[in-house]
Amino acid sequence: MKVGKPDLKLTLTDRIVNYFDPVAGNRRAQARTAQAYSGAYEGASRSKRSLRNWFAFGGSADADLLPALAELRNRSRDLARNNPLALGAINTAVTNVVGTGLAPQPTIDAEVLGLTEEQASTWQQQAQREFSLFADTKECDISLAQTFYEMQQLAFRSTLENGDLFVVTPLLTRHRTAYRLRLQLIEGDRCCNPNYAADTENLAGGIEMDDYGAPVACHFLRKHPGGIGARAGKRIWDRREVFGNGTGRRNVLHLFERRRVGQTRGQPYLAPVIEPLRQLGIYTEAELAAAVVSGMFTVFIKTEDGQGVLPEDEGKESQPDYRLGKGAVIQGAPGDSVEVINPGRPNALFDPFVQSILRQIGVALELPFEVLIKHYTSSYTAARAAILDAWRFFKLRRFWLSTNFCQPVYELVMDEAVANGRLSAPGYFTDPLIRRAWLGCQWVGDAPGAVDPLKEALASEKNLAIGRTTLAKETMAYDGSNWVDNHAQQAREMEARRRDGLLVPATASGAEMEPGLDDPSAPPDPSDPKPLPDLPANK
Numbered sequence: 040m041k042v043g044k045p046d047l048k049l050t051l052t053d054r055i056v057n058y059f060d061p062v063a064g065n066r067r068a069q070a071r072t073a074q075a076y077s078g079a080y081e082g083a084s085r086s087k088r089s090l091r092n093w094f095a096f097g098g099s100a101d102a103d104l105l106p107a108l109a110e111l112r113n114r115s116r117d118l119a120r121n122n123p124l125a126l127g128a129i130n131t132a133v134t135n136v137v138g139t140g141l142a143p144q145p146t147i148d149a150e151v152l153g154l155t156e157e158q159a160s161t162w163q164q165q166a167q168r169e170f171s172l173f174a175d176t177k178e179c180d181i182s183l184a185q186t187f188y189e190m191q192q193l194a195f196r197s198t199l200e201n202g203d204l205f206v207v208t209p210l211l212t213r214h215r216t217a218y219r220l221r222l223q224l225i226e227g228d229r230c231c232n233p234n235y236a237a238d239t240e241n242l243a244g245g246i247e248m249d250d251y252g253a254p255v256a257c258h259f260l261r262k263h264p265g266g267i268g269a270r271a272g273k274r275i276w277d278r279r280e281v282f283g284n285g286t287g288r289r290n291v292l293h294l295f296e297r298r299r300v301g302q303t304r305g306q307p308y309l310a311p312v313i314e315p316l317r318q319l320g321i322y323t324e325a326e327l328a329a330a331v332v333s334g335m336f337t338v339f340i341k342t343e344d345g346q347g348v349l350p351e352d353e354g355k356e357s358q359p360d361y362r363l364g365k366g367a368v369i370q371g372a373p374g375d376s377v378e379v380i381n382p383g384r385p386n387a388l389f390d391p392f393v394q395s396i397l398r399q400i401g402v403a404l405e406l407p408f409e410v411l412i413k414h415y416t417s418s419y420t421a422a423r424a425a426i427l428d429a430w431r432f433f434k435l436r437r438f439w440l441s442t443n444f445c446q447p448v449y450e451l452v453m454d455e456a457v458a459n460g461r462l463s464a465p466g467y468f469t470d471p472l473i474r475r476a477w478l479g480c481q482w483v484g485d486a487p488g489a490v491d492p493l494k495e496a497l498a499s500e501k502n503l504a505i506g507r508t509t510l511a512k513e514t515m516a517y518d519g520s521n522w523v524d525n526h527a528q529q530a531r532e533m534e535a536r537r538r539d540g541l542l543v544p545a546t547a548s549g550a551e552m553e554p555g556l557d558d559p560s561a562p563p564d565p566s567d568p569k570p571l572p573d574l575p576a577n578k
Contacts, residue, residue, distance in 0.1 A: 045555055094556060100299035101243050108244070112201050112227065114317075115307035118202050122320045124397070128404050128411060132308070133196050135433040138485035140188025141445050143170055144521060148476035160523070162462075169456045170449060174218045181211065181221040187448070194294060195440055203227045203295030203305035205257060207279060207445065208288075208451055218455050222448065227304065228259045233276040244304040246293075247278075252301060254281045257291050288454070289447050308390055311403045319396055326389050333384035364571065405432040423490045430487050441482035450478055486518050 049057070057064035084090050096103075118125035145166045149159035173179050174187035185193065197204045205225040212219050230245035232238065241248050247256040258276045262269045281291045294307025309316065394408070401411040407425040409415050415422045456462040457477075466473035489495045499517075502508045514522040536542050 040283040095247075100302035101238065101304075104302065105238055105244050106306060108202065108304055108306070111307050111310050111313070114313050115200050115202075115309045118313065118316055118320075122316055124319065124400070124411075125316050127307065127396055127413070128400075128406060129196060130435065131406060131410065132199060132433070133192055135429070135487070136436045136440060136484070137192045137195050140191050141437065141441055141482040141484045142188075143445070143449055144481045144483055144515075146479045146481050148479055149559065151472065151476040166453065166456075166462060168453050169217075169461055173220065173452045176212060176216075176218045179218075179220070179222055181209065181223040185347055187222070190224065191440065191444065194224060194444055195436075196293050197226060198296075198305065201227045202307040202310070203293060205259070206292035206294065208290055208292065208448075214482075217451060217461070220448075220451050220455055224265065228264055228279075229262075230257055230304075230339060231260065233258050246303050248303070254291075254293065255291070256280045257573050275473065289451065292444060292447055294443050308404070312400045315396055315400055319393065319400075323393070326384070326386055329386075330384045345474075404430075419490060426487065426490065433487075437482075437484055445482050446480060449480055453478060481515075483515055486516060 053064060053067060056067060081087070082090070115125075119129055120126075145163040147154075147163060147166075149156065151564045152159070154162070174318055177186055178185050179187045180190060190293045194204055194206065196444040204227060207223040207225060209221050210219040210224065213221075228364075232242055232245055236242070238244065241250075245258045246254050247258065249255050257279050259279060261277060262272070262276045264274075279291050281293075283289065283290055298306070397411060398408045401408045404411070409417070409422060409425040410429040415425075416495050453462065457464045464473075464477045467477055468474070499508070499513050503510065503513065510526075514520055514525055533542075
C-alpha cells in the first residue's frame with residue numbers, strides 16, 4: 040500500500056493564526072506535518088524539544104562503519120595501551136574465553152562411518168596425536184613465534200582491539216615437519232582497497248565480494264601502513280582468494296563478529312564505550328594530580344609589598360624556594376604571610392561517581408560490575424550470579440572462537456593428514472556427509488572455577504543421580520579433561536594401590552578400604568575410649 044502525504048485539515052485556530060500571522064501559521068503546519076510523519080512512536084517525534092535536534096541516519100552496515108573504522112581502531116588500541124579499565128576489560132575476556140587454550144576432543148560419528156566404539160576411540164586418539172604434531176610446536180606459526188594455543192590468545196585479543204583479524208593459511212615446507220600448513224595472522228589495517236579506491240557494492244573494506252555478498256578475495260598491503268619505513272616505499276597490494284579453486288580450501292579466515300546484515304568488517308569491542316572510557320581516564324588523572332598536590336600542603340604566599348614572588352632568575356641568590364615538596368618546611372621573606380587553602384582532596388564523591396560510570400560501561404561490554412573491576416564484596420549469591428552472568432558471555436565468545444578459528448584450522452590439518460596417508464578415513468574426499476562425520480570435534484577450554492567447591496560438587500552428584508548430566512559432561516565442565524582418559528588413569532591407579540597393599544580386602548558390602556580407615560566388621564580395639572551411655576529421653 041502506498042503511503043502518501045498526510046491530509047491535514049485546517050482547524051478554526053489554524054485559520055485565525057494564518058489570518059493574523061501567516062509565518063506562525065506556517066510553523067504550525069510544519070510541526071503538525073512532522074508529527075503526522077512520525078507515526079505512533081514518541082521516539083520518532085520531530086516536534087518534541089528533546090528530540091528536535093537528534094539526527095539519526097539510516098545508512099547500511101558498511102556505510103556506517105567503514106568511514107569510521109580506522110579511527111575507531113586507533114583509539115581502541117590507544118585505550119588498550121594506556122587506559123587501565125580498557126586493558127582490564129580486554130584481559131578479562133581473553134583470560135576467561137581462551138585461558139591456556141581451547142583443546143580439541145575429536146568426536147566422530149561412528150554410526151555414520153560404520154565403526155565400533157573401540158574403533159572410533161582408537162581413531163580419535165590418533166587424530167588428536169596428529170593435531171598435536173601441528174599445534175604443540177611453534178612451526179605452525181609462519182613467524183615461528185607461538186604455538187597454536189598461544190595464537191588463539193593473540194587472535195582473540197587482536198579481534199577485540201581492532202574489530203577483526205585475518206588468518207592466511209599457506210602451505211610451506213620447513214624444518215622437516217609433519218605438516219606443511221602454516222598460520223599467518225594479519226591485522227585489519229593491512230586489508231584495504233587497492234590504491235585506496237572508493238568502496239563499492241562488490242569491493243568494500245579491502246574485501247572483494249560476489250553478487251550474493253559472499254567474500255571472494257581479500258586485498259592485503261605487503262607492509263603495515265603504519266610500519267617502520269612504510270610511507271617511504273611503494274605500496275603494493277596482494278590479492279588472496281578466500282577459497283581455493285575447485286577444492287574450496289579455506290585460504291583466508293576472517294575473524295570478526297557480524298552484528299548487522301551486510302556487514303563486511305568488524306567493529307572494536309570497545310567502540311561503544313570509547314568516549315566514556317577516555318573521559319573517565321582524564322577525570323581520574325585530574326583527581327590523582329589534585330590529591331598529590333593536596334598531600335603536599337598547598338599554600339598561597341602573600342608578600343608585604345603585594346608584588347608577589349619574583350622568579351628565581353630575577354631575585355636575589357638567597358631568595359627562598361617556594362616550590363611544593365613532601366614534608367617541606369618553607370622559610371619566607373620578612374613580612375611574608377602564608378594563607379592555607381583546602382582543595383577538598385581526596386574527593387569523597389570520586390569512588391561513587393566512578394562506580395556509576397563503570398556499571399554503564401560494564402553493561403555495554405557484557406561484563407558485570409564485579410567481574411569488570413575484579414572486586415567481590417557482596418554475598419555468595421550475588422558473586423555467583425555475577426560470575427554466571429559473565430560466563431554466559433564468555434561461553435558465547437568461546438563458541439565463536441572455536442567455530443571461526445579453531446575448527447577451520449583443525450579441518451585443514453585433517454585434510455592434510457588424510458591426503459598424506461597419516462590418517463585412514465575412507466570416503467573423506469568423496470562424500471560430504473562422510474567427511475563431516477570424520478571431522479566431528481569438541482573444543483574444551485579452562486573451567487570457570489567454583490565459588491564454593493563443596494556445594495558445586497554436591498550439585499554435580501545430585502544431577503548425576505537424577506540423570507540430568509553425564510560423567511563425561513561433568514568432567515569436561517570441571518577442568519576440560521576427558522572422562523575416558525580419567526577413568527583409565529583411575530583404573531591404573533587403583534590396580535597399583537591394590538598391588539602395593541594400599542587397599543585392604545573388600546568388606547561385606549563389597550567396598551575396598553584404605554589402611555587406617557575403620558572397618559565396621561573388625562572387632563573393637565580395647566584401647567579405644569568407651570562410648571558415652573545414652574541419655575534418658577525428655578518426657
